[in-house]
Amino acid sequence: MRVKGPTVRKYLKKYIAAPEHRIRLKDFNSDDVLHDSMIVKNGEDIKDTLENLLAKDRTALARAQELLAASRKHSILIVLQGMDTAGKDGTIQHVMSGLNPQGCEVHSFKVPTSEDHAHDFLWRYEKVLPERGMIGIFNRSYYEDVLVVHVHPDRIEDLPESIGPNTKGFWEGRYRDINAFEKHLVRNGTVILKIFLHISRDEQKRRLLARLENEEKYWKFSYSDIAERQYWGEYIAAYEEMLSATSTEYAPWFIVPADHKWMARTVVAELITSAIEGLRLSYPKFSPDQIQHFTAAKETLEKE
Numbered sequence: 001m002r003v004k005g006p007t008v009r010k011y012l013k014k015y016i017a018a019p020e021h022r023i024r025l026k027d028f029n030s031d032d033v034l035h036d037s038m039i040v041k042n043g044e045d046i047k048d049t050l051e052n053l054l055a056k057d058r059t060a061l062a063r064a065q066e067l068l069a070a071s072r073k074h075s076i077l078i079v080l081q082g083m084d085t086a087g088k089d090g091t092i093q094h095v096m097s098g099l100n101p102q103g104c105e106v107h108s109f110k111v112p113t114s115e116d117h118a119h120d121f122l123w124r125y126e127k128v129l130p131e132r133g134m135i136g137i138f139n140r141s142y143y144e145d146v147l148v149v150h151v152h153p154d155r156i157e158d159l160p161e162s163i164g165p166n167t168k169g170f171w172e173g174r175y176r177d178i179n180a181f182e183k184h185l186v187r188n189g190t191v192i193l194k195i196f197l198h199i200s201r202d203e204q205k206r207r208l209l210a211r212l213e214n215e216e217k218y219w220k221f222s223y224s225d226i227a228e229r230q231y232w233g234e235y236i237a238a239y240e241e242m243l244s245a246t247s248t249e250y251a252p253w254f255i256v257p258a259d260h261k262w263m264a265r266t267v268v269a270e271l272i273t274s275a276i277e278g279l280r281l282s283y284p285k286f287s288p289d290q291i292q293h294f295t296a297a298k299e300t301l302e303k304e
């Protein structure tokens with residue numbers, strides 16, 4: 001059986017990290033836009049215009065989600081990754097505004113606990129996978145286990161020397177584990193959408209400064225973001241290696257331009273909608289017997 005990847009609209013295909021290719025992030029524009037109106041110029045507030053553009057998207061997304069829930073055949077797993085300030089939280093907030101919260105779960109993964117570290121690295125993610133009919137959003141994911149800990153090997157769980165990160169082929173092994181895990185999920189009805197929110201280093205600087213220039217944004221600021229920024233080059237290298245090794249036909253990575261927040265949000269909403277629509281789902285069919293029961297129930301109610 002061929003395990004198929006998500007179906008997406010034609011114009012979104014250019015954001016796919018081609019499987020079995022060496023991926024270089026500089027080949028993908030982080031400031032790409034679909035429409036010039038998506039560029040917020042000099043503080044000019046065009047949010048309303050964009051809101052109108054996105055209202056259409058939201059309706060389509062809500063309809064797609066209802067079909068997903070009604071048919072209960074597939075689940076959607078959205079894996080969201082990106083450098084600090086790439087806009088993961090804002091994108092989730094935006095996408096959620098078009099979804100029925102009862103059919104969607106968001107999981108944010110922070111530094112693993114000692115219980116997490118006492119298990120294999122996929123354990124904590126596997127426990128919270130979406131059931132059929134549901135959409136699961138992972139805000140960070142098992143990809144952190146080949147990213148942050150690749151850049152900072154001292155943060156990895158305490159593994160025996162003989163199987164630890166200093167052994168030959170350790171990271172390749174993790175990529176293979178991830179690919180096998182995802183293939184298993186896809187074969188069992190999960191559609192996986194892996195989204196890398198791609199921002200430039202300059203854009204990150206602007207966003208960090210914006211947090212420091214406005215007291216109401218102080219709460220978003222974290223010193224660790226500045227510390228991690230010093231490792232920008234190492235993170236790019238870790239991302240490129242990971243994207244090259246784990247973008248597959250059945251679970252490709254989408255490298256979404258995220259320097260313009262509204263662009264990223266639109267693309268993500270469209271990716272989810274088209275992936276669900278591509279499943280060609282239909283509302284459940286009922287037998288003549290069942291339909292008779294519904295008719296009888298209707299009559300009972302009407303007689304009240």
Ligand code: ADP
Nearest residue numbers: 084109110111112140141144145148149155222
């Ligand atoms: P966020 O930046 O996602 O809004 P936090 O500021 O709490 O949330 O950051 C979460 C932290 O958890 C990040 O520094 C990230 O690198 C770290 N983290 C997530 N998953 C792992 C993991 N598997 N191993 C080590 N650190 C992780």
